[in-house]
Amino acid sequence: MKIRLNQKNIPLLATIAVFFLIYAAGSFLYPGFFSLRVFVNLFIDNAFVGIIAVGMTFVIISGEIDLSVGSVVAFVGVLIATLVQDYNMHPLPAILLCLVLGAAFGCAMGCLIHFFKLPSFLVTLVGMFLARGLAFLLSLNSIPIKHDFFEALTDFGFQLTRKVWIPSIAILFVAVVLLGVFLSHFTRFGRNAYAIGGNQQSAILMGLPVGKTKILIFTLDGALCALAGIVYSLYTMSGYPLACVGLELDVIAAVVIGGTLLTGGVGYVEGTLIGVLILGLIQTFITFQGTLSSWWTKIAVGVLLFVFILLQRYLSSAYSGREARGRDGKKAAQAEAA
Amino acid sequence: MPTTDAILEVRGLSKTFPGVKALQDVDFTLKKGEIHALMGQNGAGKSTLIKVITGLYKKDGGEMLLDGKPFECDSPEEAPKIGISTVYQEVNLIPNLSVAENIYLGRQPMRFGAIDWKTLNRNAAEAIKKLDLDIDVTQPVSSYSIAIQQLVAITRALDVKARILILDEPTSSLDAAETARLFDVLRKLKSEGIGIVFVTHFLGQVYDISDVITVLRNGRLVGVKSVDELPRLALIEMMLGKSADEVECVEKGAGEAGDAVDAECFLRVQGLGRRGAIRPFDMEIHKGEVLGLAGLLGSGRTEIARLLFGVDKAQEGRIFVKGQEARLTSPRKAISLGFALCPEDRKSEGIIADLTVRENIVLALQARTGIFRRLSPKKQEEIVDRYIKALDIKTSSPEQKVGDLSGGNQQKVIVARWLASNPDFLILDEPTRGIDVGAKAEIENLILHLSREGMAVLFISSELAEVIECSGRVAVLRDRVKVAELPREAINESNIMKAIAQTEGQ
Ligand SMILES: Nc1ncnc2c1ncn2[C@@H]1O[C@H](COP(=O)(O)OP(=O)(O)OP(=O)(O)O)[C@@H](O)[C@H]1O
Ligand SMILES: [Mg+2]
Numbered sequence: 001m002k003i004r005l006n007q008k009n010i011p012l013l014a015t016i017a018v019f020f021l022i023y024a025a026g027s028f029l030y031p032g033f034f035s036l037r038v039f040v041n042l043f044i045d046n047a048f049v050g051i052i053a054v055g056m057t058f059v060i061i062s063g064e065i066d067l068s069v070g071s072v073v074a075f076v077g078v079l080i081a082t083l084v085q086d087y088n089m090h091p092l093p094a095i096l097l098c099l100v101l102g103a104a105f106g107c108a109m110g111c112l113i114h115f116f117k118l119p120s121f122l123v124t125l126v127g128m129f130l131a132r133g134l135a136f137l138l139s140l141n142s143i144p145i146k147h148d149f150f151e152a153l154t155d156f157g158f159q160l161t162r163k164v165w166i167p168s169i170a171i172l173f174v175a176v177v178l179l180g181v182f183l184s185h186f187t188r189f190g191r192n193a194y195a196i197g198g199n200q201q202s203a204i205l206m207g208l209p210v211g212k213t214k215i216l217i218f219t220l221d222g223a224l225c226a227l228a229g230i231v232y233s234l235y236t237m238s239g240y241p242l243a244c245v246g247l248e249l250d251v252i253a254a255v256v257i258g259g260t261l262l263t264g265g266v267g268y269v270e271g272t273l274i275g276v277l278i279l280g281l282i283q284t285f286i287t288f289q290g291t292l293s294s295w296w297t298k299i300a301v302g303v304l305l306f307v308f309i310l311l312q313r314y315l316s317s318a319y320s321g322r323e324a325r326g327r328d329g330k331k332a333a334q335a336e337a338a
Numbered sequence: 339m340p341t342t343d344a345i346l347e348v349r350g351l352s353k354t355f356p357g358v359k360a361l362q363d364v365d366f367t368l369k370k371g372e373i374h375a376l377m378g379q380n381g382a383g384k385s386t387l388i389k390v391i392t393g394l395y396k397k398d399g400g401e402m403l404l405d406g407k408p409f410e411c412d413s414p415e416e417a418p419k420i421g422i423s424t425v426y427q428e429v430n431l432i433p434n435l436s437v438a439e440n441i442y443l444g445r446q447p448m449r450f451g452a453i454d455w456k457t458l459n460r461n462a463a464e465a466i467k468k469l470d471l472d473i474d475v476t477q478p479v480s481s482y483s484i485a486i487q488q489l490v491a492i493t494r495a496l497d498v499k500a501r502i503l504i505l506d507e508p509t510s511s512l513d514a515a516e517t518a519r520l521f522d523v524l525r526k527l528k529s530e531g532i533g534i535v536f537v538t539h540f541l542g543q544v545y546d547i548s549d550v551i552t553v554l555r556n557g558r559l560v561g562v563k564s565v566d567e568l569p570r571l572a573l574i575e576m577m578l579g580k581s582a583d584e585v586e587c588v589e590k591g592a593g594e595a596g597d598a599v600d601a602e603c604f605l606r607v608q609g610l611g612r613r614g615a616i617r618p619f620d621m622e623i624h625k626g627e628v629l630g631l632a633g634l635l636g637s638g639r640t641e642i643a644r645l646l647f648g649v650d651k652a653q654e655g656r657i658f659v660k661g662q663e664a665r666l667t668s669p670r671k672a673i674s675l676g677f678a679l680c681p682e683d684r685k686s687e688g689i690i691a692d693l694t695v696r697e698n699i700v701l702a703l704q705a706r707t708g709i710f711r712r713l714s715p716k717k718q719e720e721i722v723d724r725y726i727k728a729l730d731i732k733t734s735s736p737e738q739k740v741g742d743l744s745g746g747n748q749q750k751v752i753v754a755r756w757l758a759s760n761p762d763f764l765i766l767d768e769p770t771r772g773i774d775v776g777a778k779a780e781i782e783n784l785i786l787h788l789s790r791e792g793m794a795v796l797f798i799s800s801e802l803a804e805v806i807e808c809s810g811r812v813a814v815l816r817d818r819v820k821v822a823e824l825p826r827e828a829i830n831e832s833n834i835m836k837a838i839a840q841t842e843g844q
């Protein structure tokens with residue numbers, strides 16, 4: 001019995017262990033790695049990835065997937081830039097408009113998935129092409145954003161120590177993570193997401209609001225993507241239609257490394273935070289190393305992901321305990337019969 | 339006496355699935371403070387009626403009244419809101435969430451806008467004690483046996499302040515003691531004026547607890563009778579649509595149980611044990627013999643089945659198959675030795691819902707003959723037809739998806755699969771779970787028939803009557819220890835009960 005309880009936390013513990021391992025290795029090998037600044041930079045550089053990852057965690061916990069996130073970030077960035085630069089709109093209403101649009105976009109995808117029983121993989125693939133196309137429709141080139149209010153937003157923050165400054169986007173990242181942790185552990189919405197991912201048919205029969213929850217998850221996810229798009233435009237001070245190509249895969253990697261099962265029903269927003277930080281840490285590591293090409297980041301992430309998937313495969317078969325073990329035998333028979 | 343006011347009324351209800359008229363013009367009335375048994379063969383339409391009431395299925399015609407006012411639930415979400423609480427036939431819980439959470443999902447206690455986990459766990463522990471269950475409610479539901487899962491699902495339904503409680507085969511994997519406790523709770527709810535709909539295939543339980551019986555057959559209403567005016571035989575007749583004589587005749591074959599102690603010993607087990615599962619035990623099963631396993635819930639019956647099939651590894655002891663020592667390291671190994679296991683939990687271990695009835699039945703046989711010797715379509719058809727007929731599986735065609743069959747018919751398909759694979763040694767763990775009286779006798783007959791042809795069978799069932807009818811010998815388990823073995827002559831209810839009830843010291 002005791003083992004089982006621990007088993008549930010193994011992916012999370014493994015993630016934390018890997019984080020400290022890389023952190024320790026970096027600190028040991030490179031002077032300056034172990035500093036508050038490097039640590040805070042992790043939160044700044046990965047703020048937009050992290051914000052999306054929180055939304056994605058809910059999506060994956062409920063047993064779905066979202067491939068549109070990278071395109072939505074690009075679209076939002078270009079939209080803000082166009083509105084502010086070409087139409088002279090004040091950034092504040094532009095930001096609000098983007099958030100609403102993002103939420104509506106997510107909501108629409110959620111509705112398609114729920115009401116027409118379409119696989120989220122396909123619906124969000126459509127969303128991915130659509131958002132990317134719309135971004136190009138607005139502009140083919142990168143548009144720099146120059147606006148006082150925008151700069152004020154970037155400069156907002158507080159001085160942690162004499163040398164370390166915590167900017168608004170890092171604060172926003174942490175706030176979103178805290179919100180995610182709260183939603184996932186302490187609200188019915190969050191628990192329903194787990195239930196749907198655990199067994200959708202049962203969730204329906206238990207009388208849980210399955211449709212509403214699913215649509216809400218995608219709405220939240222869409223809004224967070226838009227927020228990430230805004231953070232990205234604050235981070236780069238521009239909008240670029242080709243930005244963040246393939247970001248969805250990085251985000252999914254971070255979520256999975258954070259201990260969330262792709263099959264749904266199991267996962268932690270806390271883990272996702274660490275997953276995102278691990279990706280950032282690998283990047284930092286390679287920057288510090290200096291001679292390795294940045295593609296090594298991808299290789300490292302690939303290897304790590306592989307190890308985590310193996311770990312999860314092993315655990316999820318040990319998970320459902322008695323049932324799962326019995327089924328494996330049946331699977332062998334099934335395979336032979338096929 | 340129950341009062342006369344009806345809380346739930348269903349009139350002329352119809353529901354059609356592609357190829358099946360599941361309900362045709364059915365009436366049903368539930369009164370306040372009444373326990374109403376809904377009876378019928380497998381596939382009669384009981385679960386469908388329930389699912390239409392709770393809004394999982396849309397009705398095709400007819401009307402439903404709650405307190406005399408028409409109502410219709412659009413989804414199972416709404417049913418609890420209007421006071422209808424339901425336990426569906428298959429255990430429907432979220433496997434990786436905790437027991438406590440499963441009980442309160444959707445209505446968790448809140449404090450300052452956040453779920454109050456402490457209260458939730460405490461309330462859950464209390465709620466589950468009402469059924470005399472003492473388990474750690476913070477563990478995931480999947481770590482418990484199917485019987486406990488069923489009790490958790492019941493606890494969830496009982497905890498809603500409902501006016502109508504619907505229980506679809508809640509006792510299918512409970513033993514006598516658990517059932518008795520559930521009935522105590524139901525009687526209490528009844529005295530509080532709650533209307534209860536109760537589905538079961540155990541006739542004894544119907545007469546124990548219910549006031550009124552509604553019988554369905556092939557989706558049609560056969561009749562409504564109060565329990566006092568409907569003797570058992572008449573009830574069976576109503577359900578099966580055959581005269582009682584015919585039914586009697588079906589059950590007679592079971593008289594001469596598979597008894598072949600003199601035959602060659604197929605399996606011998608010495609001191610086999612596994613910590614936390616079963617204390618070391620000895621056992622022998624002969625060719626052509628049916629060995630029954632009796633014992634209460636959690637006494638270690640399923641654990642023995644799993645050890646013998648190599649699902650769990652034994653930590654000590656030796657196993658001899660036909661005199662030669664064998665090591666059961668995996669189910670595959672066991673299958674290669676000619677073993678087969680029909681598992682207890684059909685939903686997660688047995689049925690492949692998206693495959694057809696035919697595919698599900700020939701699955702094990704095909705696996706045994708190997709992929710390179712495919713069964714010819716004709717042979718497959720022959721086997722499948724034979725079992726559909728023999729077990730009276732209600733399906734529109736052999737090519738129907740198993741997932742669309744009624745619960746009992748799914749169970750029949752699984753049993754058919756293992757009987758058809760014709761193993762040397764067949765382990766049946768609760769094979770008649772959720773199966774109606776008529777088909778039960780058929781299955782018992784088939785088992786006896788196969789054993790007479792030389793198959794060794796280990797027969798596990800919570801139903802004593804069944805064990806007594808089928809077995810040539812009975813091993814009795816208590817608290818994960820094998821406490822007795824009764825030879826053919828000594829098999830009767832009182833002896834088995836005595837063996838189960840013995841106290842540790844004796
Ligand atoms: N989703 C579905 N799709 C198609 N047919 C269905 C579906 N659900 C039930 N049926 C059919 O409707 C009929 C009635 O099924 P139902 O589940 O109501 O039977 P039941 O009386 O509950 O039987 P049991 O005692 O085996 O549980 C069966 O013939 C079944 O095959
Ligand atoms: Mg049923």
